Amino acid sequence: MKTHKFVAPTMKEAIARIKEELGEDALIIRSERVKVGGPMNRIRPEMIEVTAARAEEVKDEAQVGPEFAETLDRTMSRTSAQSRPAVPDFQLGQISDEVRRLRDDLADLGKLLKSSQMDKMPRELAAAWQRLGESGVNDQWAADLAQDALLRLDPNELVSAPVVENYLISRIARAVRPAPQMTARPNRSYVLVAVGSPGAGKTTLLQKLASDPAAFGKRRIGLISLDTHRMAAVEQLRAFARIAGLPLEVVFRPDQIAAAVQKLGRNEIILVDTPGCAPDDGEKLRGLSEFLNALNADEIHLVLNSTTRDDEMIHAGRRYREIGLTHLSFTHTDESLRHGYLLNIARSAERPIAWLSRGQGFVGCIERFTPEHLRRWIAMEHAVDVAAPALTEIKRTETVR
Ligand SMILES: Nc1nc2c(ncn2[C@@H]2O[C@H](COP(=O)(O)OP(=O)(O)O)[C@@H](O)[C@H]2O)c(=O)[nH]1
Ligand SMILES: [Mg+2]
Known part of the structure; x- marks a missing residue:
């Protein structure tokens, strides 16, 4: 130059x-x-x-x-x-x-490099970049990540697949975090609400959370249903509560929330099911927001069917942020082939990913999102150490050379 x-x-x-x-x-x-x-x-x-x-x-x-x-x-x-x-x-x-x-x-x-010059980049970086794209990570984000690696890694690091992949994972993990474990409240129940579009899998997700020992199956759980518009919805949860032996409160108006929460107060966790609400249904969102204000929930999960188009999910994330969204949980992961695009949504919504639900069964079909999912979703098979507890920043000195 x-x-x-x-x-x-x-x-x-x-x-x-x-x-x-x-x-x-x-x-x-x-x-x-x-x-x-x-x-x-x-x-x-x-x-x-x-x-x-x-x-x-x-x-x-x-x-x-x-x-x-x-x-x-x-x-x-x-x-x-x-x-x-x-x-x-x-x-x-x-x-x-x-x-x-x-x-x-x-x-x-x-x-420029993406379109015509990828073959001139270090092979390991080009391969990792290509896999980011193929796994569904947004093109511009993938280009930024590859470029960032090109600028920050030493030349000898750029030709090591594990170093390159660990670096990319550590950068993605800055934008996409696994949700921390819940911390029980000493004098009150921990309240978790599921919100999202009709059919997203909210009720099923809550049923899985309530019954699977890998989630909250071993804890004392109470249920609240706000989904009173459809009789079938109330019946779905009522039947489940009866079989699972869990207390259920059905709430029709925001001013009834306090009494329902108090009634269920002996439970460690209260799971709240809500009516499906399309992101652009302003009136319904406002109504939901009134319930949420009365609930003063610890976690508000936007439940997203992972087979939905990612721009629609990003849009839903934006709308639901306006009413206090705190977490993202993905359902139907058994039906989607690629998962890297779910990272785009988490990055855009700036919220951690909590639960991944796959299949219709209640037990054995739910897991927490972990760094290992992240590694698999972006197909970084050479990466090491991703399950280390503090993944948010993998130090370069820890990587394999
Ligand atoms: N294959 C599959 N089906 C699911 C999953 N979660 C929910 N479902 C099904 O999707 C449909 C809608 O789920 P539901 O929980 O009632 O959605 P809600 O309207 O958001 O409460 C039901 O038939 C569920 O059995 C999942 O992770 N995988
Ligand atoms: Mg439902």
């Missing part, structure tokens, strides 16, 4: 000259304060020296894979080590803008 040096009294002037000579898209690589001699010395003892390059040259360089990562690593570490203390705050703002533009350029680079 051919670089050019510009010396000017201020960053602003340097940037203006760079744009003029190297084009609007020129990239700032480094800036530092330098001493100048001669008559200027007394008036302005220091000038700003900025190193820049034409955008096309940086892109050309990018196509050689590990060398590109190495070059950028070097230039970036020099930039942070040298230029930061040398430049006053107001000029740092301008540098930040340039860095932002550099990142934007890299985003274009990601698209």
Whole structure:
């Protein structure tokens, strides 16, 4: 990459000259304060020296894979080590803008690499990137992740499949978290509500939670049904409660909630079933929100049928966030082939994933979402250590070389 040096009294002037000579898209690589001699010395003892390059040259360089990562690593570490203390705050703002533009350029680079240059990337990274896409992870997110790995991993790490995969998993795990275990309340029941579209699997999910020992099957459970619009829905839960020997309260109005919760107060956990509510049914959502306010629930799970189109699920996540959504739980996972796209929803909703339900049986058909699911969903078979308790950040030193 051919670089050019510009010396000017201020960053602003340097940037203006760079744009003029190297084009609007020129990239700032480094800036530092330098001493100048001669008559200027007394008036302005220091000038700003900025190193820049034409955008096309940086892109050309990018196509050689590990060398590109190495070059950028070097230039970036020099930039942070040298230029930061040398430049006053107001000029740092301008540098930040340039860095932002550099990142934007890299985003274009990601698209470019994806479409035509994947074979020039380190093989291990290209393969992992491809698997992200195939598993359903959003294209732009997958490109950002691959690019991030290209920038941050050392060249020798980029050619190690376990290192690359662990790195990608650790980055995804920052956006998609497994829900923590519930913490029992000392003087009151823990209240968990299932909300979502009709037929999503809310009632079935609650039945599984109540009966499977892997979920809350061994705890004292009480049930509340708010789904009173359809007699069949109440009957479905009533029949279950009778067979499972669980207390059930049917609540018709928000002002009846407090009494129902009190009645079930001896139970560790109260599971609340709600009427199906399409995300764009504003009136129904408002009605549901009144019940939720009265419930003061610990967890509000948006129950999503995982065979639904992912843009629809993302939309539902947005709408349900408005009424206090705290968790995501996915059903029908036995009927969907790929699962990586579920990560897009969790990332967009910024909520942890709690339960995964598969099949119609009540026992043996529910599990907590774990880092191991994440690994499987994005098909990273070389990754190691993903089940470690604190996955949120896999340290690079822990990975296999
Ligand atoms: N295959 C499969 N069927 C499910 C699952 N969860 C629910 N169902 C079925 O989907 C239908 C609707 O479930 P239901 O719990 O009544 O949905 P609700 O309207 O959201 O309460 C029922 O026939 C369930 O047996 C699942 O994880 N896998
Ligand atoms: Mg139901």
